[in-house]
Amino acid sequence: MVRDFAQKEIIPTIGEWDRKQEMNPAVLPRMAELGILGICIPVRYGGQGFDYITLGLVCEELERADTTLRVVMSVHMGLNSMALLQWGTEEQKQKFLAPQARGEKYAAFCLTEPGAGSDVANMAATARKSGDKYILNGEKMWISLASKAHHFLVFAKTDPAGGAKGITAFIVTSDMPGVKTGDIHGKLGVRAGSTGWVAMQDVEVPAENRLGEEGEGFKIAMSCLDNGRYTVATGATGLIRACLEDSLKYAHERETFGKPIGQHQLVKQKIAFMQQWYDAAFLLCMRAGWMKNQGVRNTRETSVAKWYTTDHSVQAALEAIQVHGAYGFSDEYPVERYLRNSKGGVIYEGTSEIHQLMQADYALGYRDDKPLRCELPAYDAEYWQAGPETT
Numbered sequence: 001m002v003r004d005f006a007q008k009e010i011i012p013t014i015g016e017w018d019r020k021q022e023m024n025p026a027v028l029p030r031m032a033e034l035g036i037l038g039i040c041i042p043v044r045y046g047g048q049g050f051d052y053i054t055l056g057l058v059c060e061e062l063e064r065a066d067t068t069l070r071v072v073m074s075v076h077m078g079l080n081s082m083a084l085l086q087w088g089t090e091e092q093k094q095k096f097l098a099p100q101a102r103g104e105k106y107a108a109f110c111l112t113e114p115g116a117g118s119d120v121a122n123m124a125a126t127a128r129k130s131g132d133k134y135i136l137n138g139e140k141m142w143i144s145l146a147s148k149a150h151h152f153l154v155f156a157k158t159d160p161a162g163g164a165k166g167i168t169a170f171i172v173t174s175d176m177p178g179v180k181t182g183d184i185h186g187k188l189g190v191r192a193g194s195t196g197w198v199a200m201q202d203v204e205v206p207a208e209n210r211l212g213e214e215g216e217g218f219k220i221a222m223s224c225l226d227n228g229r230y231t232v233a234t235g236a237t238g239l240i241r242a243c244l245e246d247s248l249k250y251a252h253e254r255e256t257f258g259k260p261i262g263q264h265q266l267v268k269q270k271i272a273f274m275q276q277w278y279d280a281a282f283l284l285c286m287r288a289g290w291m292k293n294q295g296v297r298n299t300r301e302t303s304v305a306k307w308y309t310t311d312h313s314v315q316a317a318l319e320a321i322q323v324h325g326a327y328g329f330s331d332e333y334p335v336e337r338y339l340r341n342s343k344g345g346v347i348y349e350g351t352s353e354i355h356q357l358m359q360a361d362y363a364l365g366y367r368d369d370k371p372l373r374c375e376l377p378a379y380d381a382e383y384w385q386a387g388p389e390t391t
């Protein structure tokens with residue numbers, strides 16, 4: 001169903017939206033209508049009740065068409081809805097998660113700031129407790145769906161001197177006085193997507209909108225990234241597949257020196273690499289998804305999947321352009337868009353360099369995964385698919 005949607009409703013016009021640098025306004029309502037925005041959320045919370053592997057396959061199909069569709073899943077589902085499922089109270093799940101899963105409200109994730117990206121603990125946003133409210137101030141940057149989302153998961157310092165342990169997470173809504181948003185244009189890729197900023201000036205957030213405990217924000221953010229990075233990795237796998245499939249088609253059609261270019265050894269070599277990268281990417285993602293289904297901590301496995309798949313999606317896009325020759329260099333074919341889109345993946349949700357440091361630290365024994373107060377719940381089909389009446 002998702003492949004059908006992506007191929008029939010997205011691919012025919014995505015080039016135009018990319019050129020316009022605008023998000024097609026039909027995309028979010030249509031994803032909501034198809035149930036994609038609640039794919040792996042239990043039915044009792046408004047979702048479709050599928051497992052985390054299905055989430056990965058959906059992301060692969062979406063990014064096979066265009067990266068911007070998968071970005072929606074990364075922020076709305078991976079970084080926000082799954083965090084509410086993992087850390088939210090029952091009231092927060094009913095009030096915020098259920099409308100998100102039904103696609104009535106869109107959700108975003110506000111961690112990065114103009115001066116803090118990889119170095120999360122260095123954020124400047126503050127949250128001061130005042131009675132039964134917190135007063136939030138600060139600016140968040142590079143926020144996907146900033147101007148479209150109704151709900152934001154915002155990270156701010158409740159203890160500015162406390163470093164990573166001074167960060168707390170809050171659910172902020174776009175209609176709260178003092179919240180302003182705007183779009184960023186002029187990006188290299190993900191041009192048909194919505195990327196922007198969120199500014200907060202003396203925003204009064206009720207204490208019941210705090211996610212987790214005071215000081216738990218850094219761990220919550222990292223656990224969100226375990227899920228967001230999974231959607232990025234499975235999406236990048238779809239991008240590698242796009243490069244491979246388009247190159248195969250072109251290699252059969254285009255002839256040089258009296259035969260289809262697929263019969264030349266140096267073109268075969270590029271096809272072979274793309275096939276290898278796709279297979280390895282797919283299997284790394286499925287391992288991470290399987291571990292999520294089992295409720296097993298998968299920070300390292302998700303990180304290596306995110307690093308491998310995004311790095312190789314850039315390589316695959318470069319090779320796909322080379323296979324297409326001059327046509328690949330023009331926007332007559334989509335491979336130039338694949339290259340521009342692929343570059344975002346090696347930057348957002350942990351740069352390739354951050355993932356290299358993490359992998360080395362795991363291997364050297366400098367990093368280990370301690371149990372969390374709230375793990376992402378293991379997938380249990382009976383519970384996930386049971387309706388609200390059985391709650």
Ligand code: CAA
Pocket residue numbers: 074075109110111112117118119120121142143144164218219220222223225226299348349350351354358367369370372
């Ligand atoms: N889940 C839960 N807890 C975790 C965790 C995880 N995945 N990873 C670490 N923690 C815990 C640790 O157990 C540790 O707990 P204790 O204090 O009890 O020991 C605590 O968090 C601190 O962990 P570390 O010492 O490992 O932290 P660090 O400072 O070494 O880690 C880092 C740093 C790996 C560089 C991390 O800061 C990082 O991943 N940075 C990249 C951030 C990133 O990806 N940003 C992009 C966001 S995308 C975005 O915002 C835009 C958008 O819209 C998409």
